Amino acid sequence: MxxxxxxxxxxxxxxxxxxxxxxxxxxxxxxxxxxxxxxxxxxxxxxxxxxxxxxxxxxxxxxxxxxxxxxxxxxxxxxxxxxxxxxxxxxxxxxxxxxxxxxxxxxxxxxxxxxxxxxxxxxxxxxxxxxxxxxHCHHTTRGRTSAARSRLDRLTPRETDVLALLAEGTSNAEIAAGLGMRESTVKAHVSRILAALEVGNRVQAALYARDAGLTG
CATH class of the missing domain: 3.40.50.2300 (Response regulator)
Structure with missing residues (x-):
């Protein structure tokens, strides 16, 4: 419940x-x-x-x-x-x-x-x-962009692919379908992404992706 x-x-x-x-x-x-x-x-x-x-x-x-x-x-x-x-x-x-x-x-x-x-x-x-x-609200600075890109460098190419879709508001099931993997694998990737970026949730990870220029 x-x-x-x-x-x-x-x-x-x-x-x-x-x-x-x-x-x-x-x-x-x-x-x-x-x-x-x-x-x-x-x-x-x-x-x-x-x-x-x-x-x-x-x-x-x-x-x-x-x-x-x-x-x-x-x-x-x-x-x-x-x-x-x-x-x-x-x-x-x-x-x-x-x-x-x-x-x-x-x-x-x-x-x-x-x-x-x-x-x-x-x-x-x-x-x-x-x-x-x-x-509208999230205006990045050059320093913030550099810091975000540095953190994204910690990710594997596959984790970067997952983060790019996550940053668009895509669910785990949709990411799994889009990348041809199991949903449980997506969940594991998301957990590693949050740890690597040192953030507590998907929204904050999406903001890092935006800062780094991973999303448009």
């Missing part, structure tokens, strides 16, 4: 998300919070697998809340929710360690899939907005 928490200052949004997730087998809405401070307090008292997090909230916004949740001993995966597809705040949260990004008007099936995917250790970025978000 995937234990989730919904964090949003709009009660109607929380209720809508509860209705969506309650209909999904294998997902339990274990907690709700109206702002970041309440979310941190609730997360500290129970185990949570995935948090659906609003970006703009009173008292404590989604960025600070994400940082505090990720500092917990057994942190949940964080999926950011926003009404804006080019939101600097969302980018900051992803760079800080959130592993998902969805628009609030996403289809219910996509929201359910996001919870399932990130609980399985993968990233979930809204397909129509993820690339625009990174290109």
């Amino acid at each position: 995937i234990r989730t928490m919904i964090v949003d200052d709009a009660s109607l949004v929380r209720l809508a998300l509860v209705d969506i997730l309650d209909d999904a087998p294998g997902i339990l809405v274990a907690a709700q919070a109206a702002d970041g401070a309440e979310a941190v307090a609730r997360a500290g008292t129970q185990h949570l697998d995935v948090v659906l997090m609003d970006v703009r909230m009173p008292r404590m916004d989604g960025i600070e809340t994400t940082a505090r949740l990720l500092a917990l001993p057994d942190p949940p995966k964080v999926v950011m929710l926003t009404t804006f597809d080019l939101d600097q705040y969302v980018y900051d949260a992803l760079a800080a360690g959130a592993v998902g990004f969805l628009l609030k008007d996403s289809d219910p099936a996509e929201i359910i899939r996001a919870v399932e995917v990130v609980a399985d250790g993968q990233a979930m970025l809204h397909p129509s907005a993820a690339r625009r978000l990174i290109e």
Whole structure:
């Protein structure tokens, strides 16, 4: 069972998300919070697998809340929710360690899939907005590009191929199909890529790929 928490200052949004997730087998809405401070307090008292997090909230916004949740001993995966597809705040949260990004008007099936995917250790970025978000907000410097390329030099050619597809938001299954390998092999490659780049999740690895010029 995937234990989730919904964090949003709009009660109607929380209720809508509860209705969506309650209909999904294998997902339990274990907690709700109206702002970041309440979310941190609730997360500290129970185990949570995935948090659906609003970006703009009173008292404590989604960025600070994400940082505090990720500092917990057994942190949940964080999926950011926003009404804006080019939101600097969302980018900051992803760079800080959130592993998902969805628009609030996403289809219910996509929201359910996001919870399932990130609980399985993968990233979930809204397909129509993820690339625009990174290109709009992530301006690389010459030094950052050099550092990213240096880290990518640690990868084997096959791992570089996997990273290039991963950076486009491709799932493990899609990478496996595209490169003609088993999904378990892809998972092993991804684990080695994260270790070599010294990052904690696929989103941060994708940003390194972008910095190094591996993706367009």
